[in-house]
Amino acid sequence: MIRRRDSLKKPTKAIICAAGLGTRFLPQTKAMPKEMLPIIDRPVIQLIVEEAVAAGVTEIIMVTGSTKRAIEDHFDRSDELEAELREKGKDDKADEIKAVAELANFVYVRQKGTPKGNARPVLNAQHLIDDDEPFFVFFADDFFRSEVPRAKQLLDAYEATGKSVISLIEVDKADADKYGMAAIKDEAAGGAYQVTELIEKPGADNTPSNLASVGGYLLTPDILPIIADEKPDKNGEITLADSINELAQQDAVYGRIIDGIWHDTGxxxxxxxxxxxxxxxxxxxxxxxxxxxxxxxx
Incomplete structure (x- = not known):
């Protein structure tokens, strides 16, 4: 049963998965996290934080690894640098770096435990999520270029349905061997479709639709015990896709086709x-x- 819109608890927390090694970008990522690779003058991870904040998020939970100190430094205040910039008359730059640190409250959690997989960061951060609290999950190396931030579009679908919402994009069926593809049924309010199953890389002949699941989720806390009890897949990992599939058997899960251009910087x-x-x-x-x-x- 869909809960009334006015009874829904607003999501104010976002988990950002940022523990990957970034081996594809070595030797650059030996000393600098891949999440800090610049998109002109802002690191990738800042773009993701900004879109979460635009949807009302006030607490960013970064799940990181041992080589990610630069992320913490980036979102921290730098009084010395700010003072030096102001002495040189560069108040606009000083204000800009101050604003980055004030985007949200940042909490850092070290990823640990096995089995690994993209559901592991959620387990590591679950103690920071209340039992009745919906939350966003983002990966730190993909983002959308859009007029309305992806997080806001997910929020609109959640407020219309009262259920977990995942990000979808339209792809050519010939590319269905590259994505987790969504089987869908009823369309709901908020531009969302009910997702019955995610099928990993089924290929053009077996895909249930032309809708691919990509990074970006607004999940209800009902998924947390499912993730905690998840069995490793054939690769020995616990994944959000498997947990979402199990949740879809117990309750409705929706997918929102995100209006914008998806960028994967992986x-x-x-x-x-x-x-x-x-x-x-x-x-x-x-x-x-x-x-x-x-x-x-x-």
Whole structure:
């Protein structure tokens, strides 16, 4: 039964999974976390924090690893740097770095335990989530370029349905061997579809739809005991997809087709595409970059 919209508890916490080693970007990521790779002048992880804050999140729970100190430093105040910038008359820059530290309350949790998998960070952070509290989960290397932040779109669907909501994108069925594909049925309010199952990389002939599941979830706490009891998959990992499938057997789960362009910065080519796409949208140097690319491609 769908709960009344006015009785829903607002999500104010987001778990960001940021413990990956980033081996595809070595040797760069030997000293710098992959989540800190810059998209022009902001690290990837800041883009994700900003979209969560835009949806009303006030507490960011970072689940990190032993090499991620730079993330903590980035979201911390730097009084010395701020003072130096102000002495040089760069008040705008000082205000900008101060604002980053004040985006939310940041909590850091070290990822630990086995089996591993993308559900492990949720287990590590579950003690920070109340029993009746919905929460966001994001991966630290993918984001959407959109007018309305992905997190806000998920929130709209959650408020319309009262249930867990996952992010979906439309893909060519020929690419169904690259994604977890969603089997859907009824359309609900808030632009959401009920998801009955996620099928991992089924291929074009076996996919139930052209809708792929990508990073970004607004989950109800009903999923926490499911994750805690999850059995490892064939790769020896516990995954959010498996837990979502089990939740879908017990209660409705919805998928929201996110209006925007999805960027995955998990490998070099996709990262470069994300940088170029966002750079081309900049008013200060986008047109000049576009002209340069046209000349270069001649």
């Amino acid at each position: 490998n070099q080519l996709k990262y470069i595409k994300a940088v170029v796409d966002l750079a081309l949208e900049r008013d200060d140097f986008g047109p000049e970059l576009a002209e340069y690319l046209r000349e270069r491609l001649k």
